[in-house]
Amino acid sequence: MSNDFDESFLNKQDSTGLSWWFSNDEPNSKSKAQVKREARSARRIRRIGLTDRLLSHPGRLSILYFLVLIVIVTLLLLLPFSTHDWVFTNFPAAFFTAVSALSTCGIPVVNTAQYWSMFGQVVILFSIQFGGLGVMTFASMVALGASRRLKVSQRMLTASELGTTKLSEIKSVLSVVFATFAIAESLTFALLLPELFRVNRGQIGRTLWQALFYAVSAYNNTGFTPDATGLHINRWGVGLPILLSAFVGTLGFPVVLNVVQCARKRLHPKRWTLHTKLTLTTTGLLVLASLVWFLLVEWGNTALFPADDPSMKLRRALSAAVMPRSAGFDISWVPEVSNETKAFMSMLMFIGAGSSSTAGGIRVTTFAVIVLICAASFTGHRDVTAFHRRLPRRIQMTAVSVTTACFFLVFVGAVSLMFVTGCNFVDAMFEACSAFSLGGYSVGVANAGNPACLFILAAEMIVGRLGPLTIAYSISRPMAPEPIRYPQENIIVG
Structure with missing residues (x-):
């Protein structure tokens, strides 16, 4: 009985509150100060480091990061001096533009150069940069967080895929991400300067601003442009650097780093990682199929091919083959293509680009795994x-789950757009796939005068930016032990 009422200081944590006093009857009991010191020491030992805390919930951290940025950017775009005419932008348009920039989608509902002031364009530019950096940063953190649950051998493989040998340090991976961004955007900026200087007839200030905006927007695969005419597609000195930068941005930094490291060490492409091989192979096949499609199906479309020069048609077809999966530059011709091409482009946009890249979609490696699963099943x-x-x-x-969940979300978004806009299914699916995959293209469904439409597309962008990342991370958790395994029984499928 006496033990049940023991309220000595050493038994304080197990006290049930049956007595209000503390006994000091033990001759060898520790002093209060000593016990407190030991408790503080234990807490220091149990204290989780900053790296572990960041990696404990990278999915939640990425969601919080984007929600905070969306609120800040929306408030800035609502201000009168964000527009040329010093007017208050309505909330749906400001919110949609903020989400479109931060998600690196780039679907515009107003003309960027004509509607937004220099301050507003600077806000959009910083939103694109922080959005792209955030995506690749949190993708790296998700990969690191998932690897913490793996065996040592699997951790080493993950480190190889990320292009770093210091898997336990976020700092090393983040430095790689920032360096990749800085080098890619700086090269694009330098390549754009000469031709843009000629386009702007020697206006150095305008040239520098357009080169900077295009460089950031291209590598981050965002369709916003700093001029009213959009991409100078007929000027190869402008179009080619943007095309190459957007293409490299779709690969993802693990692929770029792996290729660069192997080239530096003069290693054969056979030594590339499996992720690099699958990404490059699938991307190349998708671009080739898209190029052939546009040349065969849209050859007589004067909106896409206004000139009769075969070389110019080839240039525009190459741009149309690369851009729909990611960037969304030069959208003037998109509403004029056939419904068959819209359906084909919707498929390309849904697949998207490479993992850990600035573009969206289910990712090309996810699509490749689905194809490989089907091939193995059929054979x-x-x-x-x-x-x-x-x-x-x-x-x-993971591939099957991501594909199924994302297709369901895109389908729901397309049907919702049909309800609120009255558009046909092909246009609704095109717009939903463009928003989800962050492609940046539009066939005119996105309308500043229809707030419901803007909110639906904004939700698709947010899901497209964070959804696949969050789904993949949740699936990467270790499987819980099954307390009971039921008997197996076959069913008929197909």
């Missing part, structure tokens, strides 16, 4: 392989 193979490597079951489950 009767048990293992799913690529380039003489076997894909883990967890990767297969």
Whole structure:
């Protein structure tokens, strides 16, 4: 009985509150000060480091990051001096523009050069930069966070995919991300200067501003442009650097780093990682298929090919083949293409670009895994392989789950657009895929005069920016042990 009422200081944590006094009857009991010191020491030992705290919930941190930025940018764009005419922008348009810039989508509802003032354009430019950096940063953190749950051998593979040997340090990965951004955007800026200087007839200030805006917007795969005419597609000195920068941005920094490291060490492409091989192969096939499609199906479309010069048609077809999956520059011709081409472009946009890139979609590696799963099933193979490597079951489950969830979300968004705008299914699906995949293209469904439409598309952008990342991270958690395994029984499918 006496033990039940023991309220000595050492038993304070287990006290049930049956007595209001503390006994000091133990001759060898520790003093209060000593116990407090030991408690503080234990708390210091248990204290989680900053890296571990950041990696504990990277999905939640990325969501919080984007929500805070959306609020800040929306408030800035609502201010009168953000517009040329010093007027208050209505909330739906400001909110939509903020989400479009931060998600690196780039669908405009107003003309960027004519409506927004220099202050407003600077806000949009910083939004694009912080949006792109945030995506790649949190993608790296998700990969690191997931690797913390893996075995040592699997951690080393993940480190190799990220292009770093210091898997336990966020700082090293972030430095790689920032360096990749700085180098890519600086090169694009330098390449654009000569031709833009000629376009602007020697206006150095305008030239520097356009080169900077295009460089940031291109690598981050955002369709916003700093001039009223959009991309100078007929000037190859402007179009080619933007095209190359946007293409590199779609690959993702792990691929770029792996290729650069292998080239520096003079290693054969066979030494590339499986992620790099799958990304480059699938991207190349998608661009080739898209190029052939536009040349065959839209050859007589004067909106896309206004000139009869075959070389000019090839240039515009190449731009149309690369841009729809990511950037969205030069959108003037998009509403004029056939419904078949709109459906084809919707598929390309839904697939999107590479993992850990600034573009969206389900990612090309996800699409590649789905194709490989189907190939293995049709040919009767048990293992799913690529380039003489076997894909883990967890990767297969992630690919199927991401694809299914994202297709459902895009379909719901398309049907919702049909309800609020009255557009046909092809246009609604095109617009939903463009918003989800951050493609930046529009066939005219996005209208500043329809707030419901803008909110639906903004939701698709947010889901497209954060959804696949969050889904993949949630699936990467270790499987909970099954307390009961039920008997297996087959069903008929197909």
